Amino acid sequence: MSDDTFDAIVVGAGPAGSACAYTLAKEGRSVLLLDRGNSAGAKNVSGGRLYTYALELVEPGLYERAPLQRKIVREQIMLMNDRGATTVDYFDPGFGEAVPQSYSVIRAALDEWFAGEAEAQGAMVAPGVVVDGLIEENGRIVGIRTGEDEMRADVVVAADGVNSLLGQKAGLFPDVKASAVGVGVKETIELPDELISARFGVKEGEGAARVAIGCTEGISGGGFLYTNKGSISLGIVFNPEQAGRQTRHIQDIFQDYKMHPAIHALIEGGTSVEYGAHLVPEKGYHGIPKQLSRDGFVVVGDAAQFGINTGLIIRGMDLAIVSGLAAAKAIIAAKQPADVGTLYRQQLEELLLIANQQAYQNFHGIFEISRIFREYPALANDAMQFLFRVDGKKPKPMLKGLLDIVKRNVSFGKLLGDGWKIYRHI
Amino acid sequence: MPKFLVLYKWTLDEQDIKVKSDDLSLDASRAKGKISDFDRNAIEEAAAIVEKQGGSVEALSYGTPTVKQSLKDVLSRGVDKAYWIGDASAETADAAVTAKVLAAAIRKIGPYDFILTGEGSSDQFNQQTAPRLAALLGLPCLSFVHKLEVDGAKASVARKLADCTELATVTGPAVISVLSDINKPRIPGLKQVLGAAKKPSEEIALGSLGLAAEDLQPKASRRSVKGFVMTRKNVIYKDAPADAVAKLVSSLAGEGLI
């Protein structure tokens, strides 16, 4: 390595960038990992559940060194109306067997740890550096610019997140469109650890992950909640276009979610310690840009719009890690920088990232059914109320009662139509 | 060409320290280290002078073993070489102990023309290190400096006092403590950050300084640190504006505030 040239410069020390830098450094490549935060992850607020398999792909056992919060053993789906909530709770303490399937994480801690691991493998880590341009020569990307400084590399890896300035500068895709992203707001609320375990019915070190539907005033989106060590991450993700047409402010909708009796009982007495907002890629497979590389340049993670949202599962970090790994493997295997793009595609296939994206490729269409976000959760709660109500009055016949509830919330025609639409998209 | 030594303290970033609401104790578990604010000005001043007129800047810090984490940062700010003394005694050291340790280290690695430091540290703000150190080394001390010009071994300073400015000159060696308005510390660029990795640093073992046990024994010891919370009255007047203002004014007057 000459003074100013690296095998790779990785921009962004989120999960994608650190996974890439870690793998490259471990193979003895000279790699520079840059992040604009004062320390890696300092600005990353996303809520968090990390699917462990991704770290296992990078290196078996790596997850055991990570600052993980609680092993998720309860998966919960909560359908809300303004009175109450119907919650489905799947409890499986052995989920994932030998390697637990997923953990809640706090990004600031996770990102700092992962960048530190990359540094320990020999990567040069420089926080507090904003990359503001690319150096291009003869149609090739040969380095980056930051302020007055230039730095060169065989390959620049853009791991700079959902609104990837570098991907745009390289001409791979235009600025993000509001229709392609969700906006997430998230708050971290501190509570005594034992109290969290008690409220969620889990043991120390084990935790719950919950999605909430029906808390967004009909806007396409949903709520989430994760239990951490000594804190709860709580937030909502919603469609910004629909939210823009709304008269109510998002912070008010979020506040209502927090104050909803079914949520408030879980966070009561806690102290809010962190608040943030961030974009999430929403289009799944169809949102991935056609071109993920140029000569001397690849995009990974959110920058490549990798993401899966099934309504029940939000995945971004794991795909970020897998794609960072794929880019690193491509760079290691490439005889010359021009080969990296094709090898990267191959690795994304081999590591099954593309197959995962494809499996859910039409899910996004389901979220166009607006009734999912208000009418159906309300219907579920009305049905529950009907089934459990005992007041001494003459009950309606069971079937008629339920049909009336369906009719009151949606029409049969819509129910059938929506059912068909969901069936088609799955 | 002037030879500078800048003394800096590796403190906790107060932004991340929380005051616990029940007993006002401090929770620093999330707090990261940083170079104390005014010391950053001292480093910048020495580095800028040397970048303009030549010379050299070295830096020295005495702290707990975590002080080692400061090296990358300090070396990316225009410092040529960093010395560090990482010892648990720093946890309880008072200003007298700190000055003795620094003086002993300077006798070992010196001499320097100008020893710069911040007026006070972001955590304790004792404002004692510079004068105590100067006394121990038998050097002149100029504090509250907000302008500094160096010409060979001679320095001209402006000292910012309560309601006037004092201009003074001194011939080195001298100890100078600076205020935050003397300059705007740089945000190190990528080249400076990468360059820092190649610059030398040297650990000085506390034991090698020939200090007696009593020198390291603080005479002042801290009993507790507690957060300071302003208790608010939380009164909101919801009447029509004119009435609300009248009530507010009479309430403030009642408190003797206006």
Ligand SMILES: Cc1cc2nc3c(=O)[nH]c(=O)nc-3n(C[C@H](O)[C@H](O)[C@H](O)COP(=O)(O)OP(=O)(O)OC[C@H]3O[C@@H](n4cnc5c(N)ncnc54)[C@H](O)[C@@H]3O)c2cc1C
């Ligand atoms: C509210 C919310 C909840 C979420 N919940 C989950 C979840 O539970 N599970 C899950 O798997 N995913 C979740 N996601 C998605 C997940 O956060 C992302 O998919 C993941 O962070 C992508 O990682 P990344 O490394 O690609 O990008 P990022 O994590 O966004 O990292 C990009 C990094 O690049 C840096 N950077 C950007 N531009 C520059 C520049 N010009 N110069 C220098 N540095 C730069 C940034 O500082 C940042 O550190 C959630 C997202 C949100 C918003």
